[in-house]
Structure formats: structure tokens, C-alpha cells
Amino acid sequence: MTDDAIYSSLKQHEKHGIVLQTPMNKLNLVLQSWSEFRLPQYLWLGLILNKYGHSQGIKLCLKLLEKISKVTGHDYSLPKFSDILNLSLIVQKKIFDDIIKIAGQDVLSPLTLFYTYSKYSCFSTVFKTSKSVKERKDLLMSVIEKLYNPQSNETTDLKYLIVCFSAMSGNLCIANNIPIPEMMEKYQTLSHDLEEMKEIRPIVRALEGGLSSFFSEKDKGFANDFWNEFSKLCDCELMVRNISKLSHDDILDGCKEKLTYYYDLFISSNPLDEKIDTLLGISTYSYKLFKELIEHKLYNTISGKFITRTLVENYMMSKYLLKKESEDSKIWNKYVYYGIGKYKLIYKKYEELYPDLNTQINVENMKSIVNEFINEEFIDIDFGLFDSEDIRKKFALVDEKELYDQYYDYGSSYVHGLWGAIRESSMLKCVSPGHRYHCVPDIDDQQEQDDVYEDCAKIMIKQLELLKNEYNNE
Numbered sequence: 001m002t003d004d005a006i007y008s009s010l011k012q013h014e015k016h017g018i019v020l021q022t023p024m025n026k027l028n029l030v031l032q033s034w035s036e037f038r039l040p041q042y043l044w045l046g047l048i049l050n051k052y053g054h055s056q057g058i059k060l061c062l063k064l065l066e067k068i069s070k071v072t073g074h075d076y077s078l079p080k081f082s083d084i085l086n087l088s089l090i091v092q093k094k095i096f097d098d099i100i101k102i103a104g105q106d107v108l109s110p111l112t113l114f115y116t117y118s119k120y121s122c123f124s125t126v127f128k129t130s131k132s133v134k135e136r137k138d139l140l141m142s143v144i145e146k147l148y149n150p151q152s153n154e155t156t157d158l159k160y161l162i163v164c165f166s167a168m169s170g171n172l173c174i175a176n177n178i179p180i181p182e183m184m185e186k187y188q189t190l191s192h193d194l195e196e197m198k199e200i201r202p203i204v205r206a207l208e209g210g211l212s213s214f215f216s217e218k219d220k221g222f223a224n225d226f227w228n229e230f231s232k233l234c235d236c237e238l239m240v241r242n243i244s245k246l247s248h249d250d251i252l253d254g255c256k257e258k259l260t261y262y263y264d265l266f267i268s269s270n271p272l273d274e275k276i277d278t279l280l281g282i283s284t285y286s287y288k289l290f291k292e293l294i295e296h297k298l299y300n301t302i303s304g305k306f307i308t309r310t311l312v313e314n315y316m317m318s319k320y321l322l323k324k325e326s327e328d329s330k331i332w333n334k335y336v337y338y339g340i341g342k343y344k345l346i347y348k349k350y351e352e353l354y355p356d357l358n359t360q361i362n363v364e365n366m367k368s369i370v371n372e373f374i375n376e377e378f379i380d381i382d383f384g385l386f387d388s389e390d391i392r393k394k395f396a397l398v399d400e401k402e403l404y405d406q407y408y409d410y411g412s413s414y415v416h417g418l419w420g421a422i423r424e425s426s427m428l429k430c431v432s433p434g435h436r437y438h439c440v441p442d443i444d445d446q447q448e449q450d451d452v453y454e455d456c457a458k459i460m461i462k463q464l465e466l467l468k469n470e471y472n473n474e
Contacts, residue, residue: 068165262471423439
């Protein structure tokens with residue numbers, strides 16, 4: 001159980017150049033990961049809390065921490081396990097004996113998996129156990145799972161102990177006019193399901209977060225060693241999202257029927273009309289993509305994401321060309337030769353730089369397309385954006401910004417291989433606490449994608465509606 005996290009809205013982010021910065025990053029804080037760096041240091045206390053629970057566990061741990069604070073002479077600001085292991089063997093033995101008297105001999109025995117006799121003879125001897133490697137590993141896995149989330153109730157209990165130890169050591173002072181000490185005193189007596197705890201828990205976590213500045217690179221090394229050793233004992237436990245397969249009302253025949261009508265209209269009325277030729281070309285390209293989606297059942301694939309994005313862009317570009325036509329009668333020709341110029345650049349590079357390279361590129365075919373109606377010597381190559389407007393502005397100009405937000409931006413992550421898309425489509429979550437919930441490549445192709453059919457069908461219908469509205473077809 002955790003308190004609800006509060007995330008900032010996009011409006012609360014601040015734009016700096018081309019970066020939209022979060023409110024937290026404006027503070028230039030140095031992150032000290034709880035689970036990665038701090039948890040291994042405090043896991044010994046977590047084991048005690050796990051055995052005895054919220055109220056009794058905190059009571060026993062506070063008693064123990066008070067003894068440790070006196071033994072160490074207030075030299076330490078935090079109850080880090082690495083600091084305990086670096087004390088003299090005599091002081092270590094006294095602390096370990098206190099742990100056994102207060103919490104029992106077996107409570108820290110799982111840690112003997114890592115802190116072995118060769119390096120930590122005192123600890124290993126005192127907490128020697130007959131428990132198997134599996135028993136110790138399983139118990140650690142269970143405890144780490146509870147404590148991994150920095151906002152879980154179990155983690156907050158542990159953070160409460162850390163704050164209390166820091167106060168005992170004289171390293172945490174709070175002004176008398178602030179009611180935090182009274183709230184902290186209440187913490188150990190209150191159940192987590194009480195409303196009052198919703199106010200106290202964030203304070204505890206904030207105080208512990210402030211104390212994380214006492215961590216050094218040496219402390220991080222201790223944590224890294226722990227995770228490296230523990231991860232070797234654990235197997236990946238992969239989680240695959242369950243994607244339900246949907247039935248689809250195939251509208252492909254209806255799309256072809258409508259396109260056939262406009263094709264016949266084009267041929268019979270004005271076969272040299274550049275506008276309808278271009279609109280039909282874009283619409284046919286969308287139709288062929290939609291057809292491939294259906295015939296090859298690409299609904300739950302990465303390729304389906306690509307197709308969705310292209311359909312949306314085709315629809316937007318069609319609307320954009322129609323809108324700009326009133327301002328520029330040559331917009332259709334400009335659109336065509338902008339694309340032809342791009343093809344010219346590609347084929348010229350192959351022809352001049354890679355003449356012997358055998359690839360999917362058919363240079364002769366591209367050359368014939370480029371020179372189809374105009375000699376290429378009269379075709380410039382435009383390295384800029386078509387019509388000098390970026391994609392996002394084009395969507396806004398044709399009142400389709402929502403489509404940009406809903407589909408294009410998301411699809412672009414897939415087309416450009418950005419990590420969000422790679423993570424969603426090609427990496428599986430490992431739910432093993434011992435592996436710190438890392439992600440692994442989905443080389444067996446277990447993870448399917450969410451179905452794109454409905455989205456593609458909606459955009460295809462919109463594309464055909466443009467033709468209907470332009471040519472008054474009922």
C-alpha cells in the first residue's frame with residue numbers, strides 16, 4: 001500500500017529552448033536512488049521490521065539503534081550497514097550481540113549470503129545459519145520486494161528509523177516551533193490505515209530524502225557490490241502484457257469501392273487534373289497500407305504502429321494541401337516535386353557514390369520516376385520542410401492537432417526507434433526484486449502490441465471523407 005504519487009501537469013513544466021523541464025529538475029537536485037544505493041545499506045533493519053511488523057518492529061529497532069548510537073559515540077549520522085562492518089571487531093561483536101538479544105539470532109542470517117567469512121568474519125560467525133541458500137535468497141527477495149518502492153508503507157517505516165537514528169546522533173535538528181517532532185513521535189503508535197498517517201508519511205520520506213546527501217561514492221560502491229552479488233543468485237521472471245485479440249469488421253471492400261468511384265471520376269472527367277491525381281495518389285497509398293495491415297494481420301505489431309502514423313500524416317497532408325490551394329494554385333505541383341526532389345537526391349547518391357552496391361534500391365527505376373515528366377536538370381532538391389512548415393504546425397493549421405497528439409507523436413517514437421517505443425515493444429519487464437526489476441530484450445517475440453485496427457480504420461474513413469466532401473459524392 002502506498003500514498004498516491006502526485007505528478008506535475010504539462011502546464012507546470014517550463015520551456016527552456018527546445019526542452020520542456022519538470023518543476024523538480026529546475027531545482028538541480030542530485031538524485032540518490034533509494035532502491036539502487038540506499039536500500040542495501042538499510043536492508044538489515046528491513047529484515048527486523050519484516051519479522052516483527054510495524055509497531056513491534058519499530059519499537060525493537062529504536063531500542064537497538066539507541067544502543068548502537070551510544071556504542072559508536074554519535075560518530076555516524078546514518079545506520080548504514082557498511083559503517084557497522086567497518087567498526088573494530090570488538091565493537092561489531094557488541095552490536096551483533098545486541099541484535100541477537102533484541103531481535104533474535106536468525107533475523108540477519110540471510111545476509112550471510114554476501115557478507116561471508118573471508119571478508120566479514122565476525123558477522124558471518126555470529127549469524128551463522130543452517131538455512132539453505134534458497135531459503136535465505138527467498139526471504140531477501142520477499143523483503144526487498146516490500147522495500148523496493150520508495151513510497152511503500154514498509155519502506156516508510158524503514159525511513160522513519162533512519163530519521164530517528166540521525167536525530168539520536170545529533171545530526172538532525174528541527175526547530176521547536178515546527179510540529180514535526182510530535183508527528184514523528186506519533187508515527188510508531190499509529191496504524192498505516194489511519195487518515196492521520198497520510199499527512200505524516202510524506203514528512204518522514206522527505207526527511208530521509210534530505211539525509212541522502214550523506215551518501216558518498218564509497219557507499220554507492222557498497223550498494224553496487226550487493227546488487228551484483230544478489231542478482232547472480234536470481235533468475236529473470238518475465239512479465240508479458242496480455243493483449244486481447246479483437247474481431248474486426250473488415251471495411252476494406254468498401255474502401256476499394258469508394259476509391260474505384262473516384263478513379264472512374266478522374267479518368268472520365270479530367271485525367272490531367274493534378275489536384276485529384278495527387279489526392280487519389282495519397283489516398284491509394286493509405287489504402288494499400290491499410291490493406292497490408294489487414295491481409296497480413298499486422299494489428300498487434302510494430303509495423304502496425306508505423307502504418308497508423310503514415311495514415312495520419314497522409315490525412316493531414318491531404319487536408320493541408322486542400323487548405324493551401326486557395327492561397328497557392330501551384331501547391332499540388334510543389335508537393336509532387338518536393339517528393340521527387342527527395343528521390344533525385346537518393347538516386348544520385350547511389351549513382352555517384354555507390355554504383356556497385358547491391359541493395360533494395362533500384363536506381364534505374366528511381367531515375368525514370370525522377371525524369372518522368374520533367375528533366376531532372378530542372379528539378380531542385382529541397383533540404384527544408386515542405387512548404388516551410390513543420391509537421392506539428394501543419395496539423396494545427398488544418399485543425400487536427402488532436403490527431404498529432406493522439407497518434408503522430410506516439411508513432412514517431414516507433415518510426416525513429418526512440419527508447420520509449422523500444423521499451424514498450426521489444427523489452428520485457430523482469431519482476432524479480434533481485435534483478436532490480438530490470439528489462440530484458442524480447443528475443444522470443446512474446447510481447448504483442450495493442451491493436452491498431454480501429455485507429456487505422458478511423459483514419460482511412462477520414463481520408464475517404466475528404467474525397468467525398470471535395471467531389472460531392474453521396
